[in-house]
Amino acid sequence: MTVTELREAHVVLLATGGTISSRASGTAGAAVASDTGEQVFASIGVPASHPVRVVDVFRKGSYLLTVDDMVVVCAWIRKALADPQVLGVVVSHGTDTMEETAYLVDLVHDDPRPVVFTGAQQAADSRMPDGPGNLSRAIAVAGSPQARGRGVLLAFAGTIFPAAGVRKNHTTRLDAFGNPDFGTAGWVSDTGEVQMQQAPSRRAPLPLPGVGAGSPRVDLIAAYPGADSTLLRASLQAGAAGIVLQGTGTGNANRDLCLQIADATAAGVVVVTSTRVEAGAVVPRYGDGGGADLSAAGAIPSGLLRPSQSLVLLSLLLRLDTPAAGIAETFARRGMLPD
Structure with missing residues (x-):
């Protein structure tokens, strides 16, 4: 686990793997989640909109995740938000099951501070990876006062979606997500300018199951x-x-x-x-x-x-x-x- 301690107001990056952390592995060259959270964060190559503390949760392709793994992500988010200096949380995650984990977190999220999921369609060692830009924009959203009180969001290719109803709607395109029924929540520019639409009412959160919930x-x-x-x-x-x-x-x-x-x-x-x-x-x-x-x-x-x-x-x-x-x-x- 990698944790960079910060005493000032900051965003927490919870790294879970996915394409944003993947590189070619073995003789066949298949992409495998391999980069640490610190490596993923360092890839943005420009100063982040807010100070960032990095925590490695696990390093998996999201097609490998179970619902129990997703509950673990929920618990790490609650742990991060226990620090009053945290402005918000970014979860770097594989796109295959991002809609599931983001929705589970949204169902149990009981804090006005935003949680923002993001990832990549192109691996970290590809010629033009999209992960660094997505991560940089997600950090801007997580630290933005405009994103408070909106629950869990998904920021991808400049568009911000509410977690409920979001889905991956293209296998390879860089703008891989859509939300045809619940719509978009806003937009974020390459320079970190956040624009949010009017916030709908939030439903009361559900409890987070305990360790013995089965x-x-x-x-x-x-x-x-x-x-x-x-x-x-x-x-x-x-x-x-x-x-x-x-x-x-x-x-x-x-x-x-x-x-x-x-x-x-x-x-x-x-x-x-x-x-x-x-x-x-x-x-x-x-x-x-x-x-x-x-x-x-x-x-x-x-x-x-x-x-x-x-x-x-x-x-x-x-x-x-x-x-x-x-x-x-x-x-x-x-x-x-x-x-």
């Missing part, structure tokens, strides 16, 4: 042409406490999946229906195995939350021993746009 299994099952309930049954047999169903359209499946979901919910398994569609809410509208029948079978519509963030919210609620009615109420509230 790790209930939550699986993601997709509906697709010709899908049967084989994978769903396998998930249940593996001990899943929760299922996120990636439906089609407005959140639809078929009769076979619907029957199995009715059995699962009757047995106490919590099932949430989301959709593979890019934008728009899950609306229980159709019968014959569609969304209306799924709701009748006990499945909970996710609203505007896509499968990735539905899985995070469901995992958190199960860790908190939330009853099914409370889970349904939480999805109804958090799956809609804030006031």
